[in-house]
Amino acid sequence: MNLFELTVPQLAKTLRNVDRWLKSAEQYAEQRKFPVDNLIGARLAPDQYPLVRQIQTVCDNAKFIPGRLAGKEWPAHADTETTFEQLHARITAVLTYLETFKTSDLEGSAEKKISLPWMQSKWMTGIEYVTQFALPNFYFHTTLCYAILRHNGVPLGKNDFIGGIPMRD
Amino acid sequence: MNLFELTVPQLAKTLRNVDRWLKSAEQYAEQRKFPVDNLIGARLAPDQYPLVRQIQTVCDNAKFIPGRLAGKEWPAHADTETTFEQLHARITAVLTYLETFKTSDLEGSAEKKISLPWMQSKWMTGIEYVTQFALPNFYFHTTLCYAILRHNGVPLGKNDFIGGIPMRD
Numbered sequence: 001m002n003l004f005e006l007t008v009p010q011l012a013k014t015l016r017n018v019d020r021w022l023k024s025a026e027q028y029a030e031q032r033k034f035p036v037d038n039l040i041g042a043r044l045a046p047d048q049y050p051l052v053r054q055i056q057t058v059c060d061n062a063k064f065i066p067g068r069l070a071g072k073e074w075p076a077h078a079d080t081e082t083t084f085e086q087l088h089a090r091i092t093a094v095l096t097y098l099e100t101f102k103t104s105d106l107e108g109s110a111e112k113k114i115s116l117p118w119m120q121s122k123w124m125t126g127i128e129y130v131t132q133f134a135l136p137n138f139y140f141h142t143t144l145c146y147a148i149l150r151h152n153g154v155p156l157g158k159n160d161f162i163g164g165i166p167m168r169d
Numbered sequence: 170m171n172l173f174e175l176t177v178p179q180l181a182k183t184l185r186n187v188d189r190w191l192k193s194a195e196q197y198a199e200q201r202k203f204p205v206d207n208l209i210g211a212r213l214a215p216d217q218y219p220l221v222r223q224i225q226t227v228c229d230n231a232k233f234i235p236g237r238l239a240g241k242e243w244p245a246h247a248d249t250e251t252t253f254e255q256l257h258a259r260i261t262a263v264l265t266y267l268e269t270f271k272t273s274d275l276e277g278s279a280e281k282k283i284s285l286p287w288m289q290s291k292w293m294t295g296i297e298y299v300t301q302f303a304l305p306n307f308y309f310h311t312t313l314c315y316a317i318l319r320h321n322g323v324p325l326g327k328n329d330f331i332g333g334i335p336m337r338d
Contacts, residue, residue, distance in 0.1 A: 001170045010300050044213065045319045122336040131179050133334050139308035140315075140330055147316050150214045161309055165302050167291040 003069055003130055004106040011062040011138065012098045017163045018058060018145055019091045022084055025154045032153075037083050042148050053079075054145045055087050059094045061138040066101050069109035069126050172238055172299055173275040180231040180307065181267045186332045187227060187314055188260045191253055194323045201322075206252050211317050222248075223314045224256050228263045230307040235270050238278040238295050 029036035043050040049057065056079050063074040075097055081087050113123040116133075124132070143161070150156055198205035212219040218226065225248050232243040244266055250256050282292040285302075293302070312330070319325055 005296065006175070006300055010305075013301070014305070044316055045322075048319060119336060122338060124335050124337065127174065128335050131175055132182070133331060135304060136179075136183070136308055136331060137327075139305055140312050140327075143309050143312035144316060146309075147213055147313060150217060151320075153214075158306075158309075162302060162305060166293050166297050167288060168293065169291060 001110045001127065002103060002106055003109045003126055004066075004101070004103040006130055006135075007069065007106070008066050008098055008101045011065060012095055013163050014138070014142055015058070015062055015091050015095055015098075017160065018055065018142060019088060021146060021149055021154070021156055021160060022055075022087060022091075024156060024160070025149050025152075026084060028154045039149070039152055040082060040084070042152055044144070044148060044151060049141075049144070051145060051148045052081055052087070054141050054148065056081065056090070057141045058138065058145060059090050061134065061141065062094050063097055065130070065134045065138065066098065066106065068114055068129070069112065070101065070105040071112075072101075072105060170279045170296065171272060171275055172278045172295055173235075173270070173272040175299055175304075176238065176275070177235050177267055177270045180234060181264055182332050183307070183311055184227070184231055184260050184264055184267075186329065187224065187311060188257060190315060190318055190323070190325055190329060191224075191256060191260075193325060193329070194318050194321075195253060197323045208318070208321055209251060209253070211321055213313070213317060213320060218310075218313070220314060220317045221250055221256070223310050223317065225250065225259070226310045227307065227314060228259050230303065230310065231263050232266055234299070234303045234307065235267065235275065237283055237298070238281065239270065239274040240281075241270075241274060 025039055026036045029039070040052045041050045056077070059077065066072070067074040075093060077090060077093070081090060110125065110127040112126040114126055114129040115123045146156060146161055194208055195205045198208070209221045210219045225246070228246065235241070236243040244262060246259060246262070250259060279294065279296040281295040283295055283298040284292045315325060315330055
C-alpha cells in the first residue's frame with residue numbers, strides 16, 4: 001500500500017477548500033461592512049485555539065504528514081500571521097511544498113516507523129500514523145476552521161467542506 | 170489495498186470516543202446540576218444540525234462506509250432519539266454491526282464502484298469514496314459533536330478526540 005493517494009492529493013484539495021472558506025469570509029465581511037481580520041481571534045470555547053491557530057495547525061499538519069512519511073524536510077513557518085492575506089500566503093506556501101511530492105516519495109511508508117516530536121522514543125507504523133492520528137487530527141482542525149466561520153455567520157455548507165468528488169457516469 | 174484497516178477498526182474506535190464524550194457531558198451536567206438532555210438540541214449555527222443529529226449522522230456514516238464497501242446490509246435506525254441514553258444505545262448498535270466485519274469482507278473494495286443515494290447513476294471507486302468523501306465527512310460530523318460539547322463547557326481535549334494511539338517502544 002502506497003500512502004501517497006491517501007494523503008498528498010487529499011491534503012492539497014482540503015487546503016484549497018480552506019482557502020475558499022477564507023474568501024467566503026472576506027465576501028461576507030465586505031457585505032456586512034466589518035474588517036474580516038476581526039475573525040482571526042474567533043474561537044468556540046475560551047480554552048480552544050482561535051481561527052488563526054486552527055489554520056496554522058491545518059497548514060502544519062498538511063506538511064508534516066507527507067514530510068514525515070517521506071523523510072523530506074518541510075518549510076518552516078513562524079506562526080506570526082495576523083491577517084487573512086497572510087493566511088492565504090501560508091496556505092499557498094504549503095500547497096507549493098505538496099506539489100514537490102511524487103508517488104514514489106511515499107513508497108514503503110506504510111511500514112515505516114513514525115515518531116512524534118513529543119514522544120521521540122516511541123513509534124507507530126506509517127499506516128497507523130495516517131489512519132489513527134494524522135488524518136483524524138487534520139480533519140479535526142479543518143472542521144474547527146469551518147465551524148468557527150459558520151458560527152460567525154459565514155455562509156458555508158457541506159459541499160464547501162468536501163469540495164468536488166470524482167463522480168463518473 | 171484492502172480498505173478494512175482504514176475504516177472498520179478506526180470507525181469503531183472513534184464511535185467509542187464519541188460515547189465517552191457523551192459520558193463526560195453527563196458528568197458535567199451532574200456537577201452543574203442541569204439535565205444533560207438540554208444539550209440534545211445544541212448547535213453552533215441556527216442552520217446547522219444540532220447535537221442529536223450530528224451523533225445520528227456519525228452513527229450512520231460508521232455503518233454506511235463498510236456497508237457500502239462490502240455490499241452488506243446495515244441495521245436501520247429511525248432517528249427518533251431524544252435522550253443521551255438513546256444515543257448511547259444507537260452507538261452500541263452500530264458497534265455491534267461493525268464487529269460483524271472481517272478483513273475479507275472488504276477484499277477488492279478499493280476498486281469497487283460506489284454510488285451515493287442522491288446520485289445513484291454515478292460512481293467513484295472505493296478508495297476515492299473512502300479518501301475523498303467518507304472519512305472527511307465522518308470526521309466532520311464527529312468534530313462537530315465534539316465542538317458543540319466544548320462550546321457548551323464540557324471539559325474535553327485533543328486526547329479525547331484522538332483516543333489511544335498504538336505507540337511502541
